[in-house]
Amino acid sequence: MPDPQTLIANAAGRLARAALQLSGRGGTALPGLIALTIDPDFIAAVASELAHGMVLVSGTNGKTTTARMLSDIVRGTGWAPIHNRSGSNLERGIAGALLADGNWKAEPTGDIGMFEVDEASLPRVLGAISPRVVLVTNLFRDQLDRYFEIDQLARRIGDAIAKLDPRVTCVLNADDPIVAWLGQRHRGPVLYFGVDDPTVGGRVPQAISDATRCPRCRAALQYERVVLAHEGDWSCPSCGLTRPDRDISATRVALTAISSEIEIRTAVASVLAPVRVPVAGLYNAYNALAALAVARALDIALPTAALAIANFRPAFGRLEEVTVDGRELRLILVKNPAGFNAAIGALLETGRRPRLLAALNDRDADSRDVSWIWDADFEALAPVVEHAVVTGIRSRDLANRLKYAGVARDRTVVVDQWGSAIDHAIGAAPEGGEVVVLATYTAMLALRNELAKRGHVANFWED
Amino acid sequence: MDLRIAHLYPDLMSIYGDRGNVLALTQRARWRDIAVEVRAFTAGQDFDADWPDLWFFGGGQDQGQDIVGADLGGPNGAALKRSLANGAAALAICGGYQLLGHEYLPENAPAIPGLGALDVRTRAGTVRFVGNLVAESPDGLLVGFENHSGRTYLGPKAKPLGTVVVGNGNNGEDKTEGAVQDHIVGTYSHGSCLPKNPWLADRLLAWALERRHGPQNLTPLDDREERAASEQAAEVAKARA
Numbered sequence: 001m002p003d004p005q006t007l008i009a010n011a012a013g014r015l016a017r018a019a020l021q022l023s024g025r026g027g028t029a030l031p032g033l034i035a036l037t038i039d040p041d042f043i044a045a046v047a048s049e050l051a052h053g054m055v056l057v058s059g060t061n062g063k064t065t066t067a068r069m070l071s072d073i074v075r076g077t078g079w080a081p082i083h084n085r086s087g088s089n090l091e092r093g094i095a096g097a098l099l100a101d102g103n104w105k106a107e108p109t110g111d112i113g114m115f116e117v118d119e120a121s122l123p124r125v126l127g128a129i130s131p132r133v134v135l136v137t138n139l140f141r142d143q144l145d146r147y148f149e150i151d152q153l154a155r156r157i158g159d160a161i162a163k164l165d166p167r168v169t170c171v172l173n174a175d176d177p178i179v180a181w182l183g184q185r186h187r188g189p190v191l192y193f194g195v196d197d198p199t200v201g202g203r204v205p206q207a208i209s210d211a212t213r214c215p216r217c218r219a220a221l222q223y224e225r226v227v228l229a230h231e232g233d234w235s236c237p238s239c240g241l242t243r244p245d246r247d248i249s250a251t252r253v254a255l256t257a258i259s260s261e262i263e264i265r266t267a268v269a270s271v272l273a274p275v276r277v278p279v280a281g282l283y284n285a286y287n288a289l290a291a292l293a294v295a296r297a298l299d300i301a302l303p304t305a306a307l308a309i310a311n312f313r314p315a316f317g318r319l320e321e322v323t324v325d326g327r328e329l330r331l332i333l334v335k336n337p338a339g340f341n342a343a344i345g346a347l348l349e350t351g352r353r354p355r356l357l358a359a360l361n362d363r364d365a366d367s368r369d370v371s372w373i374w375d376a377d378f379e380a381l382a383p384v385v386e387h388a389v390v391t392g393i394r395s396r397d398l399a400n401r402l403k404y405a406g407v408a409r410d411r412t413v414v415v416d417q418w419g420s421a422i423d424h425a426i427g428a429a430p431e432g433g434e435v436v437v438l439a440t441y442t443a444m445l446a447l448r449n450e451l452a453k454r455g456h457v458a459n460f461w462e463d
Numbered sequence: 464m465d466l467r468i469a470h471l472y473p474d475l476m477s478i479y480g481d482r483g484n485v486l487a488l489t490q491r492a493r494w495r496d497i498a499v500e501v502r503a504f505t506a507g508q509d510f511d512a513d514w515p516d517l518w519f520f521g522g523g524q525d526q527g528q529d530i531v532g533a534d535l536g537g538p539n540g541a542a543l544k545r546s547l548a549n550g551a552a553a554l555a556i557c558g559g560y561q562l563l564g565h566e567y568l569p570e571n572a573p574a575i576p577g578l579g580a581l582d583v584r585t586r587a588g589t590v591r592f593v594g595n596l597v598a599e600s601p602d603g604l605l606v607g608f609e610n611h612s613g614r615t616y617l618g619p620k621a622k623p624l625g626t627v628v629v630g631n632g633n634n635g636e637d638k639t640e641g642a643v644q645d646h647i648v649g650t651y652s653h654g655s656c657l658p659k660n661p662w663l664a665d666r667l668l669a670w671a672l673e674r675r676h677g678p679q680n681l682t683p684l685d686d687r688e689e690r691a692a693s694e695q696a697a698e699v700a701k702a703r704a
Binding site: 149150151152212213218220362368369370371372373374375393394395396397399400401403404409414 | 474608
């Protein structure tokens with residue numbers, strides 16, 4: 001039975017949630033914040049009741065998609081996940097999820113927690129609660145004004161991992177040097193995943209200097225093969241640190257415009273049919289691989305996991321498709337150079353000439369510093385852009401970025417209101433055509449709200 | 464006509480969109496039919512001091528900055544200093560700006576010597592300055608985003624690049640932002656800096672071209688997008704200040 005403080009926190013949070021729902025607002029953060037203010041140990045207290053424990057999904061990119069895949073996977077094995085959806089992945093989001101899927105006695109109605117944790121919050125969350133599995137997908141520069149430096153962040157995460165209970169399993173991306181290095185700090189089991197298809201990726205790390213230095217000795221890393229940004233087959237010529245052996249790896253990744261198929265090899269020999277990943281892009285193949293690795297850590301049979309992934313439906317702003325007036329809108333959330341480049345890569349693979357609706361905001365959840373757009377590879381996108389409607393609080397920065405990337409002036413138009421921007425983008429596309437929507441977090445919320453008002457999509461908190 | 468740009472330590476000192484500054488210089492030269500070559504100059508190489516017309520030096524993470532500091536303490540630092548003394552232009556941002564000064568004084572540790580090409584000194588501050596930055600200068604508004612804990616103070620040879628309107632600038636005390644000395648500019652303005660501040664980009668271009676091609680009158684460009692970006696950024700900054 002939870003202690004009185006937890007019960008009070010639970011009641012206050014649930015009341016706040018009910019009040020917000022009555023007023024028609026899908027507040028995902030406030031109830032959790034209230035519960036945590038009353039009882040700072042609220043998450044640990046409630047989560048200790050979960051029969052299958054908790055999985056924390058962290059890292060810069062891919063959290064939401066991977067956590068959603070994992071929720072589908074555990075559901076496929078008969079468990080009931082509690083998941084902090086809608087990209088609300090600070091502590092208050094986790095608390096909010098426990099409130100949403102709990103009762104007045106502060107007992108969760110599910111039996112496994114599947115929580116996305118913002119990478120900056122991960123050290124603090126690991127200090128407060130003891131999960132069963134911690135997944136770190138990758139570490140890229142993201143919102144530097146909030147997280148500051150990736151080295152410093154990796155050190156703090158490493159320090160927290162060093163203090164973990166040895167019964168916790170860490171699932172780490174072997175292809176990402178700083179993430180792989182975290183495994184050295186853990187006293188318990190580590191499960192590594194990676195891409196081992198020699199035909200995937202190039203040889204030069206992309207122009208984002210997040211982690212091209214050895215995490216141990218700081219010498220420049222060598223890459224046999226680069227999969228995405230700084231992820232790949234790396235080794236240090238100076239101290240000899242190399243990519244750890246993969247417990248689960250993708251030996252072949254076949255990409256199409258709308259999906260991918262990956263062949264999986266595990267340390268324990270097993271024959272497995274190729275896994276179909278019904279969302280486009282190499283980065284989603286990575287997400288699926290990470291989800292399969294966690295499934296393995298949870299002792300879930302891989303064929304069960306593969307089936308759940310094959311039936312996967314993407315989340316808010318992650319390659320969602322919406323039809324508006326006979327045009328297909330593909331919503332892609334972009335928030336940092338690595339994520340942007342991965343999304344662009346997937347887009348270019350289709351060979352189409354995209355019509356864009358691009359929206360840049362600079363609120364806290366977007367990154368107040370918009371300079372990241374200059375690290376994103378708009379130069380790769382520019383030659384194929386058919387037309388671009390640009391909007392958002394910092395629309396002019398984005399329009400200027402397109403100009404310097406080489407998009408002709410007469411192909412770009414800046415439109416100030418969200419609704420007008422959607423109208424313009426739809427108007428510029430032919431009947432049956434496609435508009436690719438690239439937007440930062442709060443800009444995506446605003447655009448999606450506009451689409452919800454027009455009845456094209458559900459409000460995201462109902463998702 | 465041609466222009467040579469040296470991108471200093473792009474593998475170690477290139478965060479916060481520093482690449483945008485090189486893109487802006489390159490494009491603004493090409494739009495004027497000036498051929499541009501950009502080369503990376505990084506730790507472990509032997510710098511050719513005679514090659515660059517312009518050095519770009521971005522910001523970095525602390526650990527990257529250690530490697531860079533050590534490299535600049537050797538022959539590469541001497542080459543860079545010689546090149547600047549011989550009239551090459553330079554734009555240094557944040558960490559690069561600090562390293563071009565006389566020294567960086569950490570809290571409770573001995574001073575780390577800088578290149579001494581700019582008459583500025585930096586000491587560690589306790590609070591990090593993070594936010595929009597707007598400064599006024601006689602040539603135009605300087606808009607961007609600052610993210611630094613160093614406090615930089617100008618000596619008599621360095622003139623401020625601008626006067627702070629929003630944000631903190633050099634040190635949060637004297638309202639100065641950035642430094643100009645001969646053909647060297649240091650600033651805390653990311654954003655990226657040059658795409659939104661085309662007057663500064665053009666000033667650097669003119670200085671850089673002067674080294675091998677003599678004084679230049681650059682053809683004016685249509686800067687509608689740049690001006691719009693600057694105005695919107697300044698408006699947002701002022702509204703939130």
